[in-house]
Amino acid sequence: MARFSRLQVWNKMEEVGLVPLFYHGDVEVAKKVVEAVSAGGGKVIEFTNRGDRAFEVFRELIVQLEKADPSVILGVGSVLDPGTAALYINLGANFIVGSVTNPEVARLCNRRKIPYFPGCQTASEVSEAEELGVEICKIFPGNLGGPSFVKAIKAPCPWTKIMPTGGVEAKYENIKAWFDAGVSCVGMGSDLIRKDLIDAQDWAGMTALTAQCLAWVRKARGQALYTGVEHVGLYPTSTASAAEISAWYEKTFGFKSKEGNSSYFLASKGPGRIEVMKSEPDRPCHVAVMVSDFEAAVEDLKAKGIELLEPNARPTIKAVYLKNPDPAGNTVHLLWLA
Numbered sequence: 001m002a003r004f005s006r007l008q009v010w011n012k013m014e015e016v017g018l019v020p021l022f023y024h025g026d027v028e029v030a031k032k033v034v035e036a037v038s039a040g041g042g043k044v045i046e047f048t049n050r051g052d053r054a055f056e057v058f059r060e061l062i063v064q065l066e067k068a069d070p071s072v073i074l075g076v077g078s079v080l081d082p083g084t085a086a087l088y089i090n091l092g093a094n095f096i097v098g099s100v101t102n103p104e105v106a107r108l109c110n111r112r113k114i115p116y117f118p119g120c121q122t123a124s125e126v127s128e129a130e131e132l133g134v135e136i137c138k139i140f141p142g143n144l145g146g147p148s149f150v151k152a153i154k155a156p157c158p159w160t161k162i163m164p165t166g167g168v169e170a171k172y173e174n175i176k177a178w179f180d181a182g183v184s185c186v187g188m189g190s191d192l193i194r195k196d197l198i199d200a201q202d203w204a205g206m207t208a209l210t211a212q213c214l215a216w217v218r219k220a221r222g223q224a225l226y227t228g229v230e231h232v233g234l235y236p237t238s239t240a241s242a243a244e245i246s247a248w249y250e251k252t253f254g255f256k257s258k259e260g261n262s263s264y265f266l267a268s269k270g271p272g273r274i275e276v277m278k279s280e281p282d283r284p285c286h287v288a289v290m291v292s293d294f295e296a297a298v299e300d301l302k303a304k305g306i307e308l309l310e311p312n313a314r315p316t317i318k319a320v321y322l323k324n325p326d327p328a329g330n331t332v333h334l335l336w337l338a
Helices: 006-016 027-039 055-070 082-091 105-111 123-131 142-154 172-179 195-199 203-221 242-253 292-304
Strands: 018-022 046-049 075-076 138-140 162-164 186-188 226-234 257-260 263-267 273-277 286-291 315-322 331-337
Touching: 006 018, 006 075, 018 027, 018 082, 018 203, 027 046, 027 055, 027 203, 027 226, 046 055, 055 075, 055 082, 075 105, 123 138, 138 142, 142 162, 142 172, 162 186, 172 186, 172 286, 186 286, 195 203, 203 292, 242 257, 242 263, 242 273, 286 292, 292 315, 292 331
Parallel strands: 018 046, 018 186, 046 075, 138 162, 226 273, 286 331
Antiparallel strands: 226 286, 257 263, 263 273, 315 331
């Protein structure tokens, strides 16, 4: 059973803008590939059904991900028939991708509420796929029509959402051309998950390339580097403990409190949170600034002469504190969340 709903998959694909895709017959290598791509920010990944007993590799891969990195949305590609689709859906695939459009696969995916991304190459095929309930159409192979084909499709049908695969290169000019044409996201295979990196077991290089491609996607979209305040941190005082402060916000505003080892996090249904620290009383506040690209933000601040402390980087969260506070004495740190 899929762990992510259709809406979650669609929204994450459009949010991230990049869907890496690959096949490898060795389970351990496949795990390393996904780990490297995820560390670079690639959170929607397509494992293609292209080898003998590929489903066995997929089965082990998705089970391992549920524990090791539950933030990754793993789906399967190169699915042509409903029998194959059903096999992978029962193994836990979160989405199904095909190089062609198969109405029976579309109906099966709709019945199980699994996103289906079929391959299309003409305006009629795109329209037929949308009639079958397809939210994002895969243009395959993308290099046949290129960005100009996307522009031509979207001109009379601006509501159409497109993901090209095949012909998407790990170059800023190419990525920008696709997004300028109006794609919702791009699928990238061998140009990102390169054979030479796999052969050399250069997982750090694959992580860096993934992060670079995502940075190019954000740049092509004109997205802000600093996207807002994720949370404000409050500290206890000599007269009010962290538990008392947290309880006050719960009672006054109905915020939900979640206690951690070092702090309480308070939030409602809207954006933004409050963190109430348990220790270091009578300190000024701290502010967590959300960033769309952690590495680019770090380099941007360094270029401005801002000194930073040692970063804390994990697959689903990256943070770094500025060495010096703001003019009012408040501590500031950058925060990136998967």
